Amino acid sequence: MSKTRRSPSLGLIVLAGGLSTRMGRDKAGLPWHDTDLLTDLLLRSQAYPFSERIIAINRPYTPHELPAKLVRTVHLVADSYPGCGPLGGLEAALHSGTSEFYLVLSVDLPFYNFAPVPDLVKLLRHQPDLLAVIPRTENKQDQPLAALYSRQLLPAVADHLQKGEYRLRRLYQAVPAAYVDESFRPALYLNINTPEAYEAAKGRDANSCRQVPVVTLTAPDSGDGKTTAATAAIAELTRRSYQVAYIKSTHHIVTRQKIGSDTDRAQKAGAVSVCLCGPADVPEGLSKEDYILALSQQQLADLVLVESRSHGPFPRIDVTQADTGTLVDDILFLTGYRSSAI
Numbered sequence: 415m416s417k418t419r420r421s422p423s424l425g426l427i428v429l430a431g432g433l434s435t436r437m438g439r440d441k442a443g444l445p446w447h448d449t450d451l452l453t454d455l456l457l458r459s460q461a462y463p464f465s466e467r468i469i470a471i472n473r474p475y476t477p478h479e480l481p482a483k484l485v486r487t488v489h490l491v492a493d494s495y496p497g498c499g500p501l502g503g504l505e506a507a508l509h510s511g512t513s514e515f516y517l518v519l520s521v522d523l524p525f526y527n528f529a530p531v532p533d534l535v536k537l538l539r540h541q542p543d544l545l546a547v548i549p550r551t552e553n554k555q556d557q558p559l560a561a562l563y564s565r566q567l568l569p570a571v572a573d574h575l576q577k578g579e580y581r582l583r584r585l586y587q588a589v590p591a592a593y594v595d596e597s598f599r600p601a602l603y604l605n606i607n608t609p610e611a612y613e614a615a616k617g618r619d620a621n622s623c624r625q626v627p628v629v630t631l632t633a634p635d636s637g638d639g640k641t642t643a644a645t646a647a648i649a650e651l652t653r654r655s656y657q658v659a660y661i662k663s664t665h666h667i668v669t670r671q672k673i674g675s676d677t678d679r680a681q682k683a684g685a686v687s688v689c690l691c692g693p694a695d696v697p698e699g700l701s702k703e704d705y706i707l708a709l710s711q712q713q714l715a716d717l718v719l720v721e722s723r724s725h726g727p728f729p730r731i732d733v734t735q736a737d738t739g740t741l742v743d744d745i746l747f748l749t750g751y752r753s754s755a756i
Contacts, residue, residue, distance in 0.1 A: 419542040421535055425513030426464040428455060429503040429559065430521040431472040431493055436607045441522045442471065444612060447619075452521050453479050460484060461528040465513050470503030472496065495575045500559060500582055505575055508568040520559040522605045524615050530596060534562050537592055546591040551600040552753075556593070558582045560603055601753040617729025617748045626659075627749035628710045628718045630726025633734050640721045641676045643733040643741060645683040647719060650742045652684030656751070659713035660685040661706055663722035664692050676721065686715050703727055717749045 430442040430452050437444075442452040449457070452469070456477065459467060467488045469475065477485050491510045495502040504518060515538065517531060534547050547562040559582075567589065574585055596603065606612045621627035631647070633640045644660065651658045660680040672678065677688040689709060696705045707727040710718040720726040729748045736744065746752035 419539055421539055422514035423465045423512075424462075424531075424535060424562075425466040425468060425511055425516045426459055426462075427504065427507040427511070427516045427518045428452065428467070428469045428471075428521055429500050429507075429518065430475075431470050431503045432499070432520075433497075437609060437612070440473070441606065442475070444522075444606075446524055449479050451524060453477065455519065455521060455523065455526070456480055456484065456488065458526070458528060462517075462531045464517070466511060468507040468511050468516075470507045498575055499580050501571060501575060501580050501585070504563070504582070505568070505571045508563075508565050508571060511565060513565065515562050515564050518559065518561055518563055520605060522607065523560060523603065524606065524619065525604055526560060526602050529599075530560075530594070530602070534594060537594065538562070541592060543590050544592050545589040546586040547594060548586055548591055549594050549596040549603065551596050551603050556583065557596065557603045558586060559605070561586070599753075601750075604753070613729070614744075614748060618750055620728055621749055624711065626711050626713055626715060626718055627751075628707065628720060628727050628729075629745050629748050630720040630722055630728070630730040631733050632722055632724070632726055632730045633732060634723070636723065638734050640723075640733055641679060643736070643738070644676075644719055644721050645679050646738075647742050647745060648680055648683040648685050651717070651745070654742075656717060656746075657686045657715045658684065659687045659689075659710070659715035659718045661689045661691055661710060661713075661718060661720045663702065663706060663720065663725045664690060685719075687713055689713075701725075717745070717751070719745070 434441045444451045446454045456467065469488065469490050471490055472492050475490060477488055491506040493502040493506050495505060519526060530549060537547055538544055545564040545567055549557040549560055551557055570585060606615050631640050631644050648658045648660060662676050677690055681688050691706055691709060696702050702725040706720055706725060731744060743752055
């Protein structure tokens with residue numbers, strides 16, 4: 415007969431004390447959903463009844479945008495071992511906390527929705543000897559900063575820090591741990607470490623609210639290769655069985671389609687519909703960018719590519735800066751059809 419135990423008390427630890435070196439600014443304070451990443455994560459955490467929420471952070475933070483009931487479950491701790499990465503924040507939080515287990519999250523997980531938590535807790539009930547539960551995504555990639563850890567690990571965490579061993583992987587690989595397949599929802603574990611990844615996440619998030627996702631291909635000057643990039647992307651996306659619509663923003667008053675024109679090239683590349691949008695097409699009182707976005711939502715397609723120097727909707731890819739080898743995958747990420755990070 416297999417051993418089972420009651421569900422352990424579960425708290426939440428948010429690691430928000432990192433140096434954000436690659437980002438160049440504090441990730442916890444990055445704007446997100448009319449607030450910041452940290453506050454938005456705490457608001458999302460209401461999806462699960464955590465017994466407490468501990469923020470490991472080395473700067474002042476006032477949760478003034480949180481509901482009063484949620485605020486009562488939140489308290490802050492500073493690293494006792496500063497400059498030691500996530501392990502230092504984990505030590506401070508475990509030392510401060512009272513729960514048996516914790517879901518430990520890095521602050522830069524803008525798409526984490528807490529849906530995996532019930533299944534992770536269920537695993538603890540059926541395998542009571544576990545001290546860690548680690549999600550695994552594509553290519554068996556461990557996600558240790560979206561995992562469960564027992565408070566019993568506190569002595570081991572302190573021992574690793576005192577010995578100068580700061581890698582979290584070394585901790586959980588040395589104790590009874592389970593690994594959970596999360597390869598079917600890798601987008602939950604996308605983190606943002608660079609300004610480029612932050613912009614990509616904002617673009618993907620914007621498209622999640624649209625009926626038809628949109629990406630603008632742009633460039634500083636005419637002749638910089640926007641149409642060449644667009645037609646190549648349309649051809650490859652069509653080969654991958656995506657239906658692509660194409661909208662060309664132009665400054666010309668006459669907007670008839672001609673043989674050999676940009677819209678003609680897009681149609682021959684496989685676009686299921688093509689539109690020209692000139693100044694005369696934009697209704698009075700509406701910006702061209704807003705009109706193009708409205709037009710894009712009328713297209714019967716899986717996604718819309720807009721070609722524009724300055725009027726295309728967000729998100730945008732500057733083709734002069736983009737890697738042509740990954741352009742299609744970047745488009746699919748921004749439209750939500752691909753989960754791998756840019």
